[in-house]
Amino acid sequence: MATQTARKPWGKTIVFGILSAALYAGVFAFADTIAAHFAQGSYWAAGPIATVFLFSYVHGEFTGNLWSVLGVEATRKAARKPETATTSTATKPATVRPAARRATLNA
Template sequence: MTHSTKPVGRTLVFGALTAAFYTGFFAYGDTIAAHFAQGSLWAAGPIATVFAVSYLHGEFASNLWATLGISAVRKHERTTVTATKRPAQRPTLHA
């Protein structure tokens, strides 16, 4: 566990941004959903929306767990099998 300071500020900022995004969206939820359901180029709507939420809410969630003291532990280094070595150069004919 890291002993760095907890990201309270970032949690609050991204929490507020996420809350504002969700509030704004659901104020017109049915209308927006109806527009996005027209298909064709409107497909960009839901895709762009989920990318925006991934960033805002994703950052909020990440900072929230860190603020609550739940962070990754680097207790063991990754153990992987050793790659098989590429065979030596192909045999060449030294005539």
């Protein structure tokens, strides 16, 4: 969905894709044992929390780059400040916000 051509992150996608697959394969090869250990609670609580942080980084990087490779990218800087903004204007706010301006954004 990109509106401009940019270099696609093939390398990152492949590296993080392999890492993500390896992590999933590693965990699910010993899924029952790992789940049983994590289910002991107490200090074992660090297990699932650390695991999801690791997966969110590795799999998150993979999925983000995957969408870019597939050409699905952000198209505009969506955020804008309403005219009600800032300290000096707080008491005399405008009532209408301008439509967000379009701009190309690669993220």
